[in-house]
Amino acid sequence: MSIHPILRIDLDAVIYNYKLLVRACPDSVVSAVVKDDAYGCNAQVIAKTLYEQANCRSFFVAYASEGVSIRSFVPNADIYVLQGFDAEESHAYTSGNLTPVIACPEQLKMWNDLKPNDLRPAIQVETGLNRLGFSLPQITELSEKERLKFGLVLSHLACADESDSPFNPSQLLRFNNLKHLFPNARFSLAASDGCALGSAYHFDVVRAGAFLYGIHTFPSLKKEQKNVISVSAPLVLFKKLTQSDYVGYGADFHAKDGTKIAVASIGYGDGLFRSFSPKGCVWFQTDHGWIFAPVAGRVSMDNLIIDVTLIPESVLKTAKEVFLLCDKQTVDDLGAVCQTIGYEIASAFGHGTRYRRVYSLKGCCLSAEDILGS
Amino acid sequence: MSIHPILRIDLDAVIYNYKLLVRACPDSVVSAVVKDDAYGCNAQVIAKTLYEQANCRSFFVAYASEGVSIRSFVPNADIYVLQGFDAEESHAYTSGNLTPVIACPEQLKMWNDLKPNDLRPAIQVETGLNRLGFSLPQITELSEKERLKFGLVLSHLACADESDSPFNPSQLLRFNNLKHLFPNARFSLAASDGCALGSAYHFDVVRAGAFLYGIHTFPSLKKEQKNVISVSAPLVLFKKLTQSDYVGYGADFHAKDGTKIAVASIGYGDGLFRSFSPKGCVWFQTDHGWIFAPVAGRVSMDNLIIDVTLIPESVLKTAKEVFLLCDKQTVDDLGAVCQTIGYEIASAFGHGTRYRRVYSLKGCCLSAEDILGS
Numbered sequence: 250m251s252i253h254p255i256l257r258i259d260l261d262a263v264i265y266n267y268k269l270l271v272r273a274c275p276d277s278v279v280s281a282v283v284k285d286d287a288y289g290c291n292a293q294v295i296a297k298t299l300y301e302q303a304n305c306r307s308f309f310v311a312y313a314s315e316g317v318s319i320r321s322f323v324p325n326a327d328i329y330v331l332q333g334f335d336a337e338e339s340h341a342y343t344s345g346n347l348t349p350v351i352a353c354p355e356q357l358k359m360w361n362d363l364k365p366n367d368l369r370p371a372i373q374v375e376t377g378l379n380r381l382g383f384s385l386p387q388i389t390e391l392s393e394k395e396r397l398k399f400g401l402v403l404s405h406l407a408c409a410d411e412s413d414s415p416f417n418p419s420q421l422l423r424f425n426n427l428k429h430l431f432p433n434a435r436f437s438l439a440a441s442d443g444c445a446l447g448s449a450y451h452f453d454v455v456r457a458g459a460f461l462y463g464i465h466t467f468p469s470l471k472k473e474q475k476n477v478i479s480v481s482a483p484l485v486l487f488k489k490l491t492q493s494d495y496v497g498y499g500a501d502f503h504a505k506d507g508t509k510i511a512v513a514s515i516g517y518g519d520g521l522f523r524s525f526s527p528k529g530c531v532w533f534q535t536d537h538g539w540i541f542a543p544v545a546g547r548v549s550m551d552n553l554i555i556d557v558t559l560i561p562e563s564v565l566k567t568a569k570e571v572f573l574l575c576d577k578q579t580v581d582d583l584g585a586v587c588q589t590i591g592y593e594i595a596s597a598f599g600h601g602t603r604y605r606r607v608y609s610l611k612g613c614c615l616s617a618e619d620i621l622g623s
Numbered sequence: 624m625s626i627h628p629i630l631r632i633d634l635d636a637v638i639y640n641y642k643l644l645v646r647a648c649p650d651s652v653v654s655a656v657v658k659d660d661a662y663g664c665n666a667q668v669i670a671k672t673l674y675e676q677a678n679c680r681s682f683f684v685a686y687a688s689e690g691v692s693i694r695s696f697v698p699n700a701d702i703y704v705l706q707g708f709d710a711e712e713s714h715a716y717t718s719g720n721l722t723p724v725i726a727c728p729e730q731l732k733m734w735n736d737l738k739p740n741d742l743r744p745a746i747q748v749e750t751g752l753n754r755l756g757f758s759l760p761q762i763t764e765l766s767e768k769e770r771l772k773f774g775l776v777l778s779h780l781a782c783a784d785e786s787d788s789p790f791n792p793s794q795l796l797r798f799n800n801l802k803h804l805f806p807n808a809r810f811s812l813a814a815s816d817g818c819a820l821g822s823a824y825h826f827d828v829v830r831a832g833a834f835l836y837g838i839h840t841f842p843s844l845k846k847e848q849k850n851v852i853s854v855s856a857p858l859v860l861f862k863k864l865t866q867s868d869y870v871g872y873g874a875d876f877h878a879k880d881g882t883k884i885a886v887a888s889i890g891y892g893d894g895l896f897r898s899f900s901p902k903g904c905v906w907f908q909t910d911h912g913w914i915f916a917p918v919a920g921r922v923s924m925d926n927l928i929i930d931v932t933l934i935p936e937s938v939l940k941t942a943k944e945v946f947l948l949c950d951k952q953t954v955d956d957l958g959a960v961c962q963t964i965g966y967e968i969a970s971a972f973g974h975g976t977r978y979r980r981v982y983s984l985k986g987c988c989l990s991a992e993d994i995l996g997s
Contacts, residue, residue, distance in 0.1 A: 251709055251711040251712070252686065252706050252707070252709040252711075252712070253686065253688075253709075284892070284924065284925065285892035285924055285925070285977075286976060311892070311924075311925045311977070312626065312627065312977055314627075314977070315977075331925065332626050332859070332888060332925060333626070333859065335625055335626040335627075337625040337626075338625070338626070352859060352860060353859070353860040355860070375862075377868075377869065377874075378870075378871065378872075379862060379864065379868055379869065379870040379871070379878075379884060379920075379928070380870075380871065380886055380923070380926055380928060381859065381860065381886060381926065384862070407869065407871065407872055407873065407874050408872070408873060408874055410873075411873075414874075416869070416874055485706070485707065485726060485727065485755065486726060486727040486729070486755065488749075488753060488758070490753065494751075494753055495751065495753065495781065495790070496752075496753040496754075497752065497753070497754065497781065498752075498781055498782070499781065499782060499784075499785075500751075500781050500782055500788075500790055504753075510753060512754055512755060514706060517966070517967045517970060517971075518658070518659035518685070518970050520971075520974070522963075522967075523963050523964070523967050524898075524962070524963065546753075549754070550658065550659055550685075550966060550970065551658065551659070551685045551705065551706060552754055552755065554753070554754060588898070589896075589897050589898070590897070592891070592924060593891045593896075593897050596891060596892050596924065597891075597894075597971065597974075600894070600971075600974035600975065600976065601974065602660060602974065603659075603685070603686055603688070603689075
């Protein structure tokens with residue numbers, strides 16, 4: 250048993266979740282958002298898999314460099330760059346044949362000046378999030394000829410995770426009001442959570458990120474959606490303590506006579522938030538189902554200590570690893586424990602550099618190299 | 624101006640901080656802890672720099688793979704592997720000439736069985752942290768011959784950041800009580816914060832990690848210690864809002880008439896914790912000094928929105944970037960805002976994959992490739 254923690258990505262589940270959204274948005278192109286290394290799941294692997302196994306032909310990244318890194322795996326797909334056009338990366342738009350989502354008039358001017366490729370750029374428009382995007386006055390200042398250049402008009406919802414928020418119909422109205430200004434462009438408003446707001450929000454293109462990776466954004470599909478990310482940590486050693494013992498930094502955890510602990514190889518250096526302690530639990534997988542055990546003391550950089558006193562000896566005897574993420578504890582569940590959201594949990598684990606990474610596809614366990622080829 | 628955020632590592636400051644500790648621990652070897660990619664600062668760059676510029680000859684990593692990755696840059700140094708011996712990585716101990724810090728009797732048996740190199744292994748002993756390490760009964764069960772094999776005896780303090788904690792003298796006592804059992808080994812108890820507890824805690828080897836990277840662990844050296852990590856984010860656009868506007872996800876931030884915001888290219892996908900909001904601030908560097916502005920609304924994956932209403936127009940006109948980490952806001956300060964510690968802040972930013980990384984050495988701005996060569 251290796252000392253390294255393991256990050257498992259279930260690619261069959263990603264494909265399954267993608268197809269769920271295709272069925273839920275039957276009149277829209279379902280594009281895949283693979284920014285931030287596909288929320289930590291490996292952008293190249295996810296892009297290639299969805300391209301080849303699910304016929305996905307439209308991808309969104311945040312930065313041009315992310316687009317270039319997936320281009321060879323999705324040769325005939327559109328790749329949109331959400332942060333907009335960066336003059337310093339003009340060459341990437343040429344070599345990667347990338348489409349910028351122009352975020353402001355300054356970016357548009359740079360794009361027109363440099364003309365890195367012949368694609369019709371996309372434009373981001375402001376409807377209420379107040380992040381990236383042209384304001385209504387900035388849009389109406391564009392000439393009609395300029396507006397007709399854009400192939401896609403995109404905006405982003407602020408409160409799509411609250412289905413009854415008045416912000417949703419208000420942003421929808423503003424977005425619809427722009428349609429006549431871009432008569433020959435496609436429109437895109439919904440990300441994963443927007444898909445659940447109904448077909449009025451779907452327009453031509455929906456941008457599926459979180460949902461693909463198992464984050465719950467679609468209440469009526471929650472039972473069908475599959476978990477994608479699993480994280481396990483090997484158990485290095487076990488100890489039996491007495492009431493004179495304390496555990497971890499700050500001696501936060503006070504043992505009792507008979508307390509048993511296990512030390513696992515994972516820590517905040519692997520993206521497990523320190524806020525996992527003191528309320529977090531890990532899961533043991535056994536022949537008779539799952540059983541959980543609470544964390545003991547603070548998360549350290551490389552280790553996590555677990556109170557295994559209530560885990561039966563028969564389980565401990567053969568236990569080699571514990572699960573931080575699994576079907577019993579998804580990124581959303583861990584987000585709730587760590588006072589954040591599943592998106593940040595996925596991203597933080599995904600950035601870890603010390604994992605053994607395993608991808609399952611058609612029931613096989615593969616490495617990234619197996620999938621991407623040489 | 625590029626759209627990418629920038630992570631700057633001041634190598635001159637790392638060298639300076641290292642030398643401060645050398646002076647503070649005059650009778651000990653000051654080793655450098657470069658696990659977790661040197662707390663996000665780049666283990667290869669840090670190891671090479673300290674080896675060549677500060678004559679550091681002893682390094683600690685968590686995993687054997689981390690040791691192998693630095694070996695060629697520190698050819699004549701000791702490299703200790705803190706997680707202990709992993710039979711599956713036996714080859715790494717051979718090729719990297721690594722010294723395991725054996726954490727439990729099972730690991731010792733594997734080491735003896737496989738004998739990957741001729742180095743004297745280190746042993747970790749339990750003195751109260753209850754994490755990795757041999758218990759006293761496990762130590763006394765070892766034969767004298769077995770004990771004489773170890774070249775270094777190591778333990779770790781639980782409460783070294785609290786100088787008046789009774790745990791410190793208690794762990795010190797237990798550690799000293801082991802000296803007669805390992806008469807020909809060197810001893811190491813203190814990490815960065817332990818160095819501040821006085822010479823009784825220094826023993827033969829101190830393990831300097833956090834302090835090197837600018838994390839405050841040594842109260843009497845706080846003023847002298849230099850900041851190492853800076854993070855800045857480019858400003859993509861500015862907007863003027865009215866009281867009908869809201870900002871960001873959940874529409875958490877309600878604008879007033881005249882509110883001005885700026886959108887920066889950095890988010891939790893770059894390791895900026897979501898818990899930075901709602902209390903966080905960013906810093907503008909101007910010809911007349913530093914000025915700060917508060918975050919507006921939630922941190923998103925790729926962007927941060929800032930309330931710049933109180934920033935003078937003369938500053939905004941030329942402002943290209945804001946600082947998340949700088950001399951005015953260190954990793955410790957940001958840790959306090961995000962309800963964690965500087966260690967986790969450094970590690971999280973350091974894992975980001977979308978930064979331009981700049982290293983300053985002898986006043987020059989260099990890339991990792993410049994420093995490491997080809």
